[in-house]
Amino acid sequence: MPDRPSILVPLRVLEGESIPEGIPELLANTHIVLLGYHVVPDQTATDQARAQFEDQATRRLNDFTAILEHAGATVESQLVFTHDGQTTIDRMTDEHDCLAVLIPNATRPLENVLIAVRGIVGVDRFVRLASGLFATIDVNVTLYHIAEENETEEDAETLLDGIATRLSEEGISADAIDIQISRGDTPQEMIVDASDDYDAIVMGESDPSVTTFLFGMTADQVAKQFLGPVFVIQHGELDDAEETDNE
Known part of the structure; x- marks a missing residue:
């Protein structure tokens, strides 16, 4: 059996957020870092709160x-x-070496999972997370890739076929793995459009950019439109940053 993947589950514990329906069963084979956090106004000391x-x-x-x-x-x-x-979530993910952060929307029993693969970066984490979550249950997995403008169909197929092979080696039935390749300039919208028939999404985190700073991280936007659970694969090592949270 694959190792339990470590998942960060952040909840605004004093603002009514709770564990949505279906999430406990979805995470049954994982190690959960359950982050209960409360955002305090800047003028209020965290010790006081x-x-x-x-x-x-x-x-x-x-x-x-x-x-x-x-x-x-x-x-x-x-x-x-x-x-x-957000800084607290990033730091806790790094400190506990979590493979992914879960945006914990409610879900029905899993039948179909969409894994949105961006490129070769983070593939090991995708394989470890997917095999840890899904190798012991009966679920269909679609590897979904939005090809870059200069990326050939052959290159895209080679990428997804390689990941599919690794997943099957880690215990997911080859018959349960499908691949899908699309092209377009709006990855967020394309992932949401492709997700209609799926119960959960696995995707990578966005690189910080002007767009994400203005409009939020892509995964958060996908989760708001998809309404199901979204696992956000982390890049790995984060930049060292000072934080003054009181824990």
């Missing part, structure tokens, strides 16, 4: 931990009061 809300947040986090462990996952929980939620 912790003193006021820690007990309430801890109770909710303990309840969520029990739900996930009952489904079969291993869980370690972290409670953070912070001025910058």
